[in-house]
Amino acid sequence: MSAGERRINGHLLARLIGASVNERPYYIAVGRAISGLVLDGRIPTHTRLPAERELATALRVSRNTVTAAYTWLRENGFLDSRKGAGSWTVLPDTGPGRSAPLVPNAEHIDLGVAAPLAAEGLREAARLAADQLTAHMGGLGYALYGLPELRHAIARRYVERGLPTTPEQIFVTNGAQQAVALLMEMLAEPGDTVLMESPTYPHALAAARHRGARLRTVGIPPEGWDMDSVADSFRQWKPALAYLIPDFQNPTGALMDDDERKAVVSEARRAGASVVVDESVAELAIDSGDQPAPLAVHDRDSRVFTVGSAAKLLWGGLRIGWVRASPPMVAELMTTRQRFDLASPVLEQLMVTHLLSDVLRIRAERSRELCRNRDAIARALRDRLPDWRFTRPSGGLVLWAALPQPIATALGETSHRHGVHPAPGPVFGAGGGTLEHYVRLAYTQSPEVLADAVRRLAEAYAETVAKPAPTPRDLYV
Ligand SMILES: Cc1ncc(COP(=O)(O)O)c(C=O)c1O
Numbered sequence: 001m002s003a004g005e006r007r008i009n010g011h012l013l014a015r016l017i018g019a020s021v022n023e024r025p026y027y028i029a030v031g032r033a034i035s036g037l038v039l040d041g042r043i044p045t046h047t048r049l050p051a052e053r054e055l056a057t058a059l060r061v062s063r064n065t066v067t068a069a070y071t072w073l074r075e076n077g078f079l080d081s082r083k084g085a086g087s088w089t090v091l092p093d094t095g096p097g098r099s100a101p102l103v104p105n106a107e108h109i110d111l112g113v114a115a116p117l118a119a120e121g122l123r124e125a126a127r128l129a130a131d132q133l134t135a136h137m138g139g140l141g142y143a144l145y146g147l148p149e150l151r152h153a154i155a156r157r158y159v160e161r162g163l164p165t166t167p168e169q170i171f172v173t174n175g176a177q178q179a180v181a182l183l184m185e186m187l188a189e190p191g192d193t194v195l196m197e198s199p200t201y202p203h204a205l206a207a208a209r210h211r212g213a214r215l216r217t218v219g220i221p222p223e224g225w226d227m228d229s230v231a232d233s234f235r236q237w238k239p240a241l242a243y244l245i246p247d248f249q250n251p252t253g254a255l256m257d258d259d260e261r262k263a264v265v266s267e268a269r270r271a272g273a274s275v276v277v278d279e280s281v282a283e284l285a286i287d288s289g290d291q292p293a294p295l296a297v298h299d300r301d302s303r304v305f306t307v308g309s310a311a312k313l314l315w316g317g318l319r320i321g322w323v324r325a326s327p328p329m330v331a332e333l334m335t336t337r338q339r340f341d342l343a344s345p346v347l348e349q350l351m352v353t354h355l356l357s358d359v360l361r362i363r364a365e366r367s368r369e370l371c372r373n374r375d376a377i378a379r380a381l382r383d384r385l386p387d388w389r390f391t392r393p394s395g396g397l398v399l400w401a402a403l404p405q406p407i408a409t410a411l412g413e414t415s416h417r418h419g420v421h422p423a424p425g426p427v428f429g430a431g432g433g434t435l436e437h438y439v440r441l442a443y444t445q446s447p448e449v450l451a452d453a454v455r456r457l458a459e460a461y462a463e464t465v466a467k468p469a470p471t472p473r474d475l476y477v
Helices: 010-017 026-039 052-059 063-075 122-137 148-160 175-187 202-210 227-237 258-271 327-337 346-356 359-384 408-417 447-465
Strands: 079-082 086-089 170-173 193-198 214-219 241-244 274-278 304-309 321-324 398-402 438-442
Touching (some): 010 052, 122 346, 148 170, 175 202, 175 304, 175 321, 175 327, 193 202
Parallel strands (some): 193 241
Antiparallel strands (some): 170 321
16 A cells, blocks of 8 residues: 555544643644554554644644644654655554464463353254254255255344345355355455454454455444544545444444444445445343344445354354345355355254244343343453443443553563453554554453453553563464
């Protein structure tokens, strides 16, 4: 990518800097605010900043103030400038190379992986599925679109959630990850622009990268989407495809409201983009509140592809996911998949069909268990790490905590020695080095284990702030 290709205009930058900047001298406050936006991935690296005069007008300050702020950014390694070409965001040099990744061992409390234990009823579903297998054994067992009974059960669940859907619109995959990878393959050509949230689900980032896409990110603040930034991203980059997680976003936990969903679809239509909506955790609402209908209710021209998963509601070991799309796109998905894999296992599809017939009970149980765990980790964090900030998620499996200093990678290292494994923020960013202010903590374990995990984290945190940052390592989640 050539430097300065992405732009941010003065008006939007001034809004992101915000009115809360009251440190003096003001130019340092502006410099710090912009560097914070870069570190948090809300302004991607290699974004061209507005001309000094333009930002000065938007901020209602003198041009000298902006000149000084840009100089401060340059001196602190956040800005590169070339005469005539402008100034664009960069990250300060992070020093020497990488060492082996940190992977938790059996004694560690792993807060990095956001996957719950199997839902109650799995064993019974396996028994029922085994009984039914005989009927299927007369056939070849390759259900190219998925077993008809499972497609039916998934479609019915969308209808219950307010989205009219027929079984012909469902394509069954081996997990949501396969669905995401197939959609990247089908909807983006190498070199196409793919718009993703930052932070986002790392394995989706990997799938887009593997496709050879040009990644563009839109920063998601912890409290939810900044719709001006979302609109600006669609208009500026005209992506072929956007990948979004509107329901309990991974990792922020944010829930997109209905107006925002509608706006996303309308911006995508204007830009000519397809939208992949990852609903892997959409059925994991914790607080009873109005969860909007799936984003695809606003879709009028089959540009939205909704990805679902059995992993979080039922069990990851089932390896069943799906895509909801128009029937012609379902046919195309089937041919795309055949390059890699032919169909999903029959037994597991039968199990998921059984479990979906009891989805309301399973949902209610998951919600109770997650509520208890989320409240336990939130309490422990408030007690032991009162200067960490977080928005209590209203659903999903993870809490996104903001640290007072950008030390997430270093904290990950120290935590390893204390036997606890948080997922450091940079794992969820497209550009190495951003999001060092954050860690993601999965609350899938019991309140007692979570309390112990936070106690260890607090010790690791105290140790980390007391010593200089170590060499960055590869990150694991
Ligand atoms: C947003 C998101 N998408 C996809 C997946 C992968 O799901 P599956 O296990 O069904 O492949 C996950 C699992 O963590 C996820 O959080």
